[in-house]
Amino acid sequence: QQLVLVLANAFFGVAYNAGFMIALSVLSPLFAAIGVMLTIPVTAIVDMVMQGKILAWNVFVGGAGILAGFAMLTFAEYRETVRKASGRAAGVVAAAAATTDS
Helix, strand or coil: CHHHHHHHHHHHHHHHHHHHHHHHHHCCHHHHHHHHCCHHHHHHHHHHHHHCCCCCHHHHHHHHHHHHHHHHHHHHHHHHHHHHHHHHHHHHHHHHHHHHHC
């Protein structure tokens, strides 16, 4: 029983670190770091479900704050991506128009 728990913990530790390294390389470091904070409310919920712990109200408030912050960051990153994409599209259209006029 103990060996199974230790091996499961090792597996999830490796998976977590590998996922974080992939997120750092693909996304921005800020986005990856804020995403890591999502493990805090997830851990609290797992403790509540698996161990039957009763969580205090401040745990829910803190978890909601983390989720809200991550949602705001995700929305800001999305808007920035759309802004950059529309700027590139406008540049391509302008370049095409300039070559057509010549």
